[in-house]
Amino acid sequence: MVSWSPEGVEMRQLTVLDNGLRVWLDPVCGARSVAFGVWVGTGSRDEPGEYAGACHFIEHMLFKGTIRMDAYRLAREMDRLGGNFNAYTDKEVTCFLARVRPEHVRQGLNLLSEMLLDSLFDPSQVEVERRVIFEEMAMYRDSAEDLAQDAFASALWGDHPLARPVLGDRNSVERIGQEQLLEFFREWFTPDRSVVAVAGRFDEYEVLEYIREAFGGWKGRSEKKRSTPISHGGLQHILTRPGEQVHISAGTAGPALGDDWLYTAYVLSEMYGAGPSSRLFQRVRENGGLVYSIVSDVTAYSDTGIFGISLATTPANVKRVLDEILSESIRLLEEGVSQEEIEWAREQLISAILLSAEGPVAVASRAAKLLLTLGSVRSLEDVTEGIRAVGQDAVLCAAQRLLDIRNWSWAAVGPRAGSWRRALEELKGG
Numbered sequence: 001m002v003s004w005s006p007e008g009v010e011m012r013q014l015t016v017l018d019n020g021l022r023v024w025l026d027p028v029c030g031a032r033s034v035a036f037g038v039w040v041g042t043g044s045r046d047e048p049g050e051y052a053g054a055c056h057f058i059e060h061m062l063f064k065g066t067i068r069m070d071a072y073r074l075a076r077e078m079d080r081l082g083g084n085f086n087a088y089t090d091k092e093v094t095c096f097l098a099r100v101r102p103e104h105v106r107q108g109l110n111l112l113s114e115m116l117l118d119s120l121f122d123p124s125q126v127e128v129e130r131r132v133i134f135e136e137m138a139m140y141r142d143s144a145e146d147l148a149q150d151a152f153a154s155a156l157w158g159d160h161p162l163a164r165p166v167l168g169d170r171n172s173v174e175r176i177g178q179e180q181l182l183e184f185f186r187e188w189f190t191p192d193r194s195v196v197a198v199a200g201r202f203d204e205y206e207v208l209e210y211i212r213e214a215f216g217g218w219k220g221r222s223e224k225k226r227s228t229p230i231s232h233g234g235l236q237h238i239l240t241r242p243g244e245q246v247h248i249s250a251g252t253a254g255p256a257l258g259d260d261w262l263y264t265a266y267v268l269s270e271m272y273g274a275g276p277s278s279r280l281f282q283r284v285r286e287n288g289g290l291v292y293s294i295v296s297d298v299t300a301y302s303d304t305g306i307f308g309i310s311l312a313t314t315p316a317n318v319k320r321v322l323d324e325i326l327s328e329s330i331r332l333l334e335e336g337v338s339q340e341e342i343e344w345a346r347e348q349l350i351s352a353i354l355l356s357a358e359g360p361v362a363v364a365s366r367a368a369k370l371l372l373t374l375g376s377v378r379s380l381e382d383v384t385e386g387i388r389a390v391g392q393d394a395v396l397c398a399a400q401r402l403l404d405i406r407n408w409s410w411a412a413v414g415p416r417a418g419s420w421r422r423a424l425e426e427l428k429g430g
Contacts, residue, residue, distance in 0.1 A: 013204055014371075019218055020192030023211050024367045024377070026199040028360050033083075034105045034200035034207075035360035037097035038112055038215075039368035041195075042188040045091045045162040045301075046226050050175065052161070053168015054184045056089040057133065057176055062096065063087070064125040066118040071125065074115070081108055089166050092301055093372060094189070099361055102201050106210045113214035116189075123178045130173060137167050144247040144413045149310065151237040151411035152249035156306070160229035190220035197368040200360035228303045233407040238421055239414075246318050246414030251308020252402055257300045257373045263386045264394045265307055268402065269296045270345035271337060271395075273309055277344075279332065280309065284324050290317045302373040307402045315418035322427050329403045336396050350384050 013025040047054050065071045078085045083100030085108075096116065100108045140146045150165050157163035167173070196211055231253035255262040273280035273296030284294050294311040313321050357366055357380060370377045410424055 012377075013208070014377075015208060017191070017212065017216055019216065020190075020221065021215055021218060022195045022371055023208065024195060024197040024364075024371060025202075025204045025207060026197070026363050026367055027202065027204065028200050028363055031200040031360050032101075033099055033360055034102050034108075034198060034202045035097070035099040035364045036105065036109060036112075036196065036198040036200075037095055037364060037368070038116055039195045039197065039365075039372060040094045040189050041092065041193040041372040042094055042224075043090050043092040044164060044166040044168070045160075046188060046224065047161055047164075047168070047184075049161075050172065051180065051184050052164055052172035053133070053166075054176060054181060055094045055188075056167055057129065057173065058181055058185055058189065059087045059089045059094055059096075060129045060133065061121050061126065061181060062115045062119045064129060065120050065122060066114050067120065068114065068118070074111075077111060081111070083108060085111075091162060091166065093369060095365075095368075097361070097365075099200075105198075105202055105207060109207075109210050109214045113218075117215075117218055121178050121181055121185075126178050126181065130176075133167065133173055134170065137170060137173075140165070140167065144241060144243055144245070145249075145310070145312065147239060147241070148247040148249040148411050148413045151239055151413065152251070152308070152409060155235040155237045155409035155411050156231050156251070156253065157229040158232050160227070162229045162301070162304075186220060188222060188224055190222040191215070191218045192220075193222050193372075195368040195371045197364040197371075199363035199367070226303075231304075231409070233409060235409045236424055237411045238424065239412070240416045241413055243413075243415055244314065245312045246315050246412055246420050247310075247312045248318075248321075248410065248412045249308065249310045250405070250408045250410040251306050252408050254298055254305035254307035254402065255300060256303050256305050257370075258302075259300075259305075261394070261398055262298075262300055262305075263383075264390050264398045265298045265305075265402065266349055267342065267345045267387065267390045268395050268398045269298045269307065270349045271341050272296045272332070272399075272403070275348060279328050280325065283328050284311070284321055288320070288324055290321050290324065294321075308408070315414055315420040318412075318414075318420035319423040322423055326405055326427070329405050333396075333399055333403055337392060339392060342390065342392055342395060346387050346390060350387055353383060353387075354380060 015023045044055055081100050081104045083098055085098045087096045096112055098108045153163040198207055255265050271278055280294050285291050291311050291313045296309045299306040367377045
């Protein structure tokens with residue numbers, strides 16, 4: 001399938017190879033580089049308990065040597081191309097991404113292909129990387145904010161895999177070896193679950209042939225399906241650890257990527273707490289002086305989502321902060337929102353989306369994720385039109401679904417001393 005831009009200059013092309021791999025090509029006018037990558041539609045939410053952390057472990061192992069090259073030579077080959085090679089794992093996607101000069105795109109694609117299709121998963125390197133992952137876990141355990149977010153996911157979704165940390169836990173990672181990694185890789189990292197996306201300065205016809213050469217031999221089909229979590233409103237997880245502040249993460253289940261009220265939730269979040277002029281920021285920080293940062297956000301997945309807030313404050317201020325959040329939420333529900341406030345929030349949101357979509361890496365990433373979750377790529381014009389169509393009644397309806405904070409799930413990480421825990425327990429009681 002080929003679609004042309006309105007100006008008839010740039011071509012965006014989706015091709016499906018015989019092995020089921022989707023290829024998205026998107027030239028970017030004025031670009032001086034090419035960004036490309038493989039996005040596999042498998043993430044930490046797809047891992048059974050005994051494999052928790054497998055996707056992230058696999059992400060690491062693909063940099064540890066192939067049939068032709070050991071880890072050092074692989075790194076030297078990346079450096080030789082003078083580009084950036086990286087990878088990441090999240091809840092629904094594992095990505096291997098590169099950005100190079102246009103003359104190196106073929107070699108870069110071949111390098112990614114070799115990593116994905118010919119990695120050895122050598123047992124000695126598995127042990128080395130296991131230790132690296134343990135160090136990464138230790139780094140995250142030092143962050144109270146990260147702990148609060150993980151605890152919130154657990155409060156919201158219980159023992160569903162979507163609630164688990166992307167890194168897994170020490171026990172599961174300790175049990176995973178070469179055999180388990182290879183088994184999970186064969187079952188979940190397959191071409192029919194994947195997208196190769198390319199954006200920037202390149203010749204579409206040449207690059208499509210390069211991709212056929214590099215990835216046409218990728219074999220396998222996945223019959224694996226993911227399950228949708230059930231949210232558990234009103235649950236609380238409270239953790240204690242030394243520190244000067246209490247870190248709080250809270251919220252409720254929100255819209256999925258394909259839901260028709262997703263844009264409405266984004267607009268609501270923008271006016272509720274997403275920026276410096278939002279209601280919560282103005283009330284809790286600017287007027288109250290109770291926090292350094294407080295922010296609301298919408299995180300949308302393929303089949304569910306989160307609407308929530310995060311903040312940090314001293315233990316003595318927790319009760320006052322919670323009272324202010326509750327009061328502002330009630331005020332919004334009772335008084336509604338003005339047309340002026342809606343228009344401001346829509347324009348702020350549109351600007352943030354358009355600015356974040358600039359550059360070859362952003363273009364390729366956005367297209368790949370949408371293809372994996374929705375099966376199609378929404379144009380930015382469609383997105384902005386959808387946001388501008390959000391009205392007062394829709395925002396109020398979304399607020400009624402999302403802003404009863406006494407039914408939210410809550411997580412907090414803070415010092416043992418103090419009465420701040422009681423403030424959270426009283427909030428649950430309504």
